Amino acid sequence: MKLYILLGHPDSDSFNGRIIETYINTALQAGHEIRHQQIGQMKFDPILWKGYKVIQELEPDLKTAQENILWCEKWVIIYPIWWGSMPAILKGFFDRTLYSGFAYKYHKNDPFWDKLLKGRSADLITTCDAPKWWIWWQYRDSDLNAIKRATLEFCGFKPVRVMRIDRLRYKNDSERHKILQNVSKFAKNF
Secondary structure (H helix, E strand, C coil), X not given: CEEEEEECCCCCXXXXXHHHHHHHHHHHHCCCEEEEXXXXXXXXXXXXXXXXXXXXXXXXXXXXXXXXXXXXXEXXXXXECECCECCHHHHHHHHHHCCECCCEEECCCCXXXXXXXXXXXXXXXXXXXXXXXXXXXXXXCHHHHHHHHHHHHHHXXXXXXXXXXXXXXXXXXXXXXXXXXXXXXXXXXX
């Protein structure tokens, strides 16, 4: 399988960085083809200065990301929950990369759209300090509503699997090692 793996945490030395390493190593051992990018190493302006009235010229890293998205059969995104959502730079990445004509296209005479990235699946691995139940109860899984439903499924990705790692700041080294083992199991189960 062709996998595009994106680290959506700007700090590759974070625990999210260890998660992407684990996922990549597991996928390579299983014989999958891998392309990956780390958002913190990418150079691009995350702001849509004119909204979608004008499509800004894509920087080389965003052009590479689009090539990787078109190439892949599965897109894996690893990110932390900050303020009940994704990091701002990841949101800016989606805004700039997944625009109309590339990821979707609205119909002229009805309220529907074409999902231009259908035929692909996705895995989301997300970390947070709060308990899972709190993210669901207090925020109504706001990050998943934004990324899984309103972004990936809107553009045609299906299925979108989710692995949520909670209470991360309270985990000791042994518990973090077990988390990485579970990430490896998640990566193996396609």
